Amino acid sequence: MAKRIYKNWVILTFIVIIVLSFSLSKAGTVKIFEIKAKKYIFEPNTIRVNHGDKVILNIIATDRAHGIGIKAFNIKSLLPKGKSVTVEFTADKKGEFPIVCTKICGWKHFKMKGKLIVE
Numbered sequence: 274m275a276k277r278i279y280k281n282w283v284i285l286t287f288i289v290i291i292v293l294s295f296s297l298s299k300a301g302t303v304k305i306f307e308i309k310a311k312k313y314i315f316e317p318n319t320i321r322v323n324h325g326d327k328v329i330l331n332i333i334a335t336d337r338a339h340g341i342g343i344k345a346f347n348i349k350s351l352l353p354k355g356k357s358v359t360v361e362f363t364a365d366k367k368g369e370f371p372i373v374c375t376k377i378c379g380w381k382h383f384k385m386k387g388k389l390i391v392e
């Protein structure tokens with residue numbers, strides 16, 4: 274009987290270790306992106322990360338002032354021309370989220386969009 278309980282504990286401990294190491298290896302990765310904002314695009318346009326990643330965006334507006342907004346993650350920042358701006362957040366929601374320009378920058382401003390994909 275005692276041998277059987279011991280065996281079950283060994284199996285259970287083994288399963289817990291596997292599950293923990295799997296979840297730790299998936300979560301908490303830091304992803305850094307260098308992004309250019311210019312009339313009327315973000316470059317790169319699509320950012321792909323994993324659920325739980327810490328995301329760091331270094332964005333520079335190259336031609337004039339723009340803005341960056343990712344509503345789902347409470348990101349809204351002005352991007353003065355030529356100055357690198359860093360925004361950070363944890364990708365704690367899965368899905369596809371629009372990245373928008375938050376400063377009216379010209380006649381195609383409303384078309385200046387990117388996409389954040391959290392898998």
Ligand SMILES: [Cu+2]
Nearest residue numbers: 374376378382
């Ligand atoms: Cu704009």
